[in-house]
Amino acid sequence: MSSAARDFSVFVRPGTDGAATMDLAVEGIHCAACMRAIEKGLSSEPGIKGARVNLANRRVSVEWEPSLASPERILDKMQAIGFPAYPFSINAAEDQERREEKRLLICLGVAGFAMMNIMLLSVSVWAGNISDITPETRDFFHWLSACIALPAAFYAGQPFFESAARALRARAVNMDVPISLGVILALGMSLVETMNHAEHAYFDSAVMLLFFLLIGRYLERMMRRKTRAVASNLAALKAETAVKFVSETEIRTVPVAALKVGDIVLVRPGERISVDGVVIEGKSEIDSSLVTGETRPIAATQGTDVYAGTLNLVGTLKIEVRAAEEGTLLSEVQALLDKATESRSHYVKLADRAARLYAPVVHATAALTFIGWMLAGIGWHDALIIAITVLIITCPCALGLAIPAVQVVASGALFRARVLINSGEALERFHAVNTVVFDKTGTLTQPTASLMNGEAIDKGLIALAGRLALTSRHPLAAAVAKASDAREPVPGASEEAGVGVSGEVDGKPAFLGKPEAAGLAFEAGKVALDYPSASLIAVKWGDMGAVIAVGQRLRSDAKETIGALKARGYHVMILSGDHEAAVREAAQALGVEDYAAGLKPQEKIARLEALKTEGRLALMVGDGLNDAPALAAAHVSLSPIEATHVAQAAADAVFIGEKLAPVRQALGVGRKAHRLMMENLWLAVIYNFIAVPMAIAGFVTPLIAALAMSGSSILVTLNALRASKPEAA
Amino acid sequence: MNVLVYLVPLALALGLAGLGAFVWSMKAGQFEDLEGAAHRILDDDDIKGR
Numbered sequence: 001m002s003s004a005a006r007d008f009s010v011f012v013r014p015g016t017d018g019a020a021t022m023d024l025a026v027e028g029i030h031c032a033a034c035m036r037a038i039e040k041g042l043s044s045e046p047g048i049k050g051a052r053v054n055l056a057n058r059r060v061s062v063e064w065e066p067s068l069a070s071p072e073r074i075l076d077k078m079q080a081i082g083f084p085a086y087p088f089s090i091n092a093a094e095d096q097e098r099r100e101e102k103r104l105l106i107c108l109g110v111a112g113f114a115m116m117n118i119m120l121l122s123v124s125v126w127a128g129n130i131s132d133i134t135p136e137t138r139d140f141f142h143w144l145s146a147c148i149a150l151p152a153a154f155y156a157g158q159p160f161f162e163s164a165a166r167a168l169r170a171r172a173v174n175m176d177v178p179i180s181l182g183v184i185l186a187l188g189m190s191l192v193e194t195m196n197h198a199e200h201a202y203f204d205s206a207v208m209l210l211f212f213l214l215i216g217r218y219l220e221r222m223m224r225r226k227t228r229a230v231a232s233n234l235a236a237l238k239a240e241t242a243v244k245f246v247s248e249t250e251i252r253t254v255p256v257a258a259l260k261v262g263d264i265v266l267v268r269p270g271e272r273i274s275v276d277g278v279v280i281e282g283k284s285e286i287d288s289s290l291v292t293g294e295t296r297p298i299a300a301t302q303g304t305d306v307y308a309g310t311l312n313l314v315g316t317l318k319i320e321v322r323a324a325e326e327g328t329l330l331s332e333v334q335a336l337l338d339k340a341t342e343s344r345s346h347y348v349k350l351a352d353r354a355a356r357l358y359a360p361v362v363h364a365t366a367a368l369t370f371i372g373w374m375l376a377g378i379g380w381h382d383a384l385i386i387a388i389t390v391l392i393i394t395c396p397c398a399l400g401l402a403i404p405a406v407q408v409v410a411s412g413a414l415f416r417a418r419v420l421i422n423s424g425e426a427l428e429r430f431h432a433v434n435t436v437v438f439d440k441t442g443t444l445t446q447p448t449a450s451l452m453n454g455e456a457i458d459k460g461l462i463a464l465a466g467r468l469a470l471t472s473r474h475p476l477a478a479a480v481a482k483a484s485d486a487r488e489p490v491p492g493a494s495e496e497a498g499v500g501v502s503g504e505v506d507g508k509p510a511f512l513g514k515p516e517a518a519g520l521a522f523e524a525g526k527v528a529l530d531y532p533s534a535s536l537i538a539v540k541w542g543d544m545g546a547v548i549a550v551g552q553r554l555r556s557d558a559k560e561t562i563g564a565l566k567a568r569g570y571h572v573m574i575l576s577g578d579h580e581a582a583v584r585e586a587a588q589a590l591g592v593e594d595y596a597a598g599l600k601p602q603e604k605i606a607r608l609e610a611l612k613t614e615g616r617l618a619l620m621v622g623d624g625l626n627d628a629p630a631l632a633a634a635h636v637s638l639s640p641i642e643a644t645h646v647a648q649a650a651a652d653a654v655f656i657g658e659k660l661a662p663v664r665q666a667l668g669v670g671r672k673a674h675r676l677m678m679e680n681l682w683l684a685v686i687y688n689f690i691a692v693p694m695a696i697a698g699f700v701t702p703l704i705a706a707l708a709m710s711g712s713s714i715l716v717t718l719n720a721l722r723a724s725k726p727e728a729a
Numbered sequence: 730m731n732v733l734v735y736l737v738p739l740a741l742a743l744g745l746a747g748l749g750a751f752v753w754s755m756k757a758g759q760f761e762d763l764e765g766a767a768h769r770i771l772d773d774d775d776i777k778g779r
Contacts, residue, residue: 032768055765105760106752113748120740137733144737 008071010258011087015063024060024085025236041081057229088236097225104218107156111211114152118145122204126703142194142201149203156210175355182395189388205392205705212713213400220404223411227420242274263321267312270473277319279304284315289441291625292577309644314498336629350428351403366390369696386698393695398712402680405720410673413724417665418656426652429636430670432617439622440576445552447642449479452531452549465539468501468512476537479550508542523547533582561660562590575604577626604630676723680716687712
C-alpha cells in the first residue's frame, strides 16, 4: 500500500518458550486441501514452529520464533500461498463468550454422564418394582443414584442457580427460578424418600432436566459466539490501517486498533480517513457520504473535524486523533445513541415474558395441590410429595428448549442468506415489523461509485479518460479508471490538485478533470439535470469532449426488493441525510412515495418516534454515522457490512454483499422463527395440560416423568428444525 | 445379587472414564473446530511410507 513500514506488534502475543503467536483471519478456506496448503506452506518457512487452521472460524493461529521470522513474512507467505490473511486480536468479549461456552459444555458433559448412570439404576428399579426387586437392593440403588446425582447437580446446575439468584436479588423472576426450585426440591424430596425406604425417587428426573436445559443454554451461547467470531473476522478482513507519524519525519502503517488519542496520522488523496479527529495541516475536500449521507464534497482545512469513514478527495491531510468531544457530530450521535439504546432495553424477551406468566401459575398450582390433598386428609408427607411431583413435571424443560432451538436453526438460515445477527432477541423483533425504513446513500445505493452515463459517451473517449485517470488518486478518477478497465497510464501525464490530469495522446492535448477547466461547463449543466446526485468529471481530447457523471448506482436488486416488500404489505420509506434532488431521484426510480431528505440524526429518530405513535414498528436499514441513533431507536435494524463502525454496532444484524435481498430474507426468517417459537410455547403448554392433572391426581411415577420430559423436549426440537426453510417474503 | 458388588463399580468407573476423556479432550481444544476435524480425516500425511 505504501512505502511506510508495517507494524503488527499489537496483534502479537507471547507464546510458550519465547515464541510469539498471532491469530489471522483468512478468506476462502473451505476444504481439507486449503487447510493442508496453509499449514504445510507456513510450516515450511524457517522459524515458524506451528500453524493450525480453525475451519469453523476461518482463522489460522501461527506460532513462530521471533528471532527467525516476523509477522510481515508470515503475511507475505500467506499471500504467496493464495490465502490473503489479516491479523487481528481476539477481543475480550469474544474470549469471555468462549470461556462461558466451554463451561456450559463441561456442565453438559457432567449432567449427561450422571443422567446415563442414574438411568441405568433407575431402569433396574422400575423393572424390579413390577417384578421381584428386594427393598434392600432398591435402597442400595437409590443411595447410589443419590451419590451420583447430588454432586453432579450441584456442579452442572450452577449456571441456573447463579442466574436465578441474580434474578431474585433484583426482585425479578426469570425462567431459572422455577428451574432451580424444581431441581432442588426434586433432589431434596428424593433424598428424604430414600431415607424412608420409599418405592420412588426422582434423582433421574432432576438430572435429566438439567441435561436438556443445558443443551438449550449451550445452543444459545454457541450461536452468539459464532456470529461474534464471524463479525470480528469481517472487521479484520477490512484490514483498516492508518499511516501514523512515529516521529517528526518517520511514518509507519499501523492497524487502526493500535491508534491512541493524540496520535497524528497522514491521509493521502483518495484514501479513506480511518479515525475521528481534527485536521492540523493540509487542505482538501472530503466526501462524507458514508457518514452523513450527503453526496456533495465539503472543504477541509486546518481545524476541520473529520470522521472515520469519510473519503479524502484531493489533498494530503495531517490529522490528530481525537476522542468524542462536546459539540462534535460524533459526541452528538453518541448521546443520541445512548438514549435510544436505553429506551429500547425495555423490550422483554419472549422467554422472559413466558417465565413471568409461567412461574406464578406453576407455583400456585403446586401450593393448591398441597392444600387440596391436606384437606382430603392424606397427611402432610404424601401431600408434599404430590405437590413436588407437580413442580417436577411442570419444570420448563420443553420451554427452556423452545426458544433457543428455534434461534439456532433460524440464525443458521439467516447465515446462509448472508445476514449475521447480533442477538437471538433480534430474531423475535422482526415479526412485528410493518414498516421498512431505508437510508439512501450506501444502503439503497452501492457503497462505491460508478459511471452513470457511460453508454452515452464515445467508447474511445472513455478509454482515454481511464488512461488519464490512472495518474490520479482522486476517487472520481478511480471510478473512471475502474469502469474503463484501463491498464496503461498516459506517459508524461501530470496532475494539478483540485483541477485535473493533463497529458498528450497522439499529438493532441488530453485532459480529465473539472468541467469548468475543460471548458465544458454548459454541457456539465445539462448532464447535472439528468443526474442530480452525480459528481461530474469532464474529459477532453483535441476538439472532442464529454462530461461523465459519476455517482452511486442503486443496488442491483433494490427495485425488486422494495417491490416485494410492498407486495408483502410493508410500508416502505426513505429517510436520508442527502439533499432533496438526489433523494427524490432515488425514490422515484424505486417507486417509493414516502421519503424525506436532508435529515439530521435527531430528525431521523423523531420520524421513527412519530411512526411508533401511529402504531408502526419499523425495521431501519442504514449504514452512516448519522443513521446510528436511528438504528438503535428502531424496533429492529440492519446495516450493510460496509457501514461505519458506530452504525454496525448499533444495528441488530449485518448483511453481506452487493444485493439488498437479505433484508427481505431476514424479515421472512424472522416471521417464521417467531411463529415457530409461539408454536413451541403452545406445545409446552399443551404438554402441561396433559401432564399436570396427572401429577395433581398423584399418578405420576419417575418413569412417566422421564418419558414426558424427554418426549416434549424432542417434540419442540423437531419443530424448531423447520425454521431452516424460510417462507418466501 | 452378589454380581452387583463388582458390576456396579465397574459401570460407574466406565462412566467416569468417559467423562474424564470428555473433559480432557475439551481442555485440549478438540472441540474448538468441529468442522475442521471432519476435513482433517481426509489428510493422509500421517501414513508412513507414501
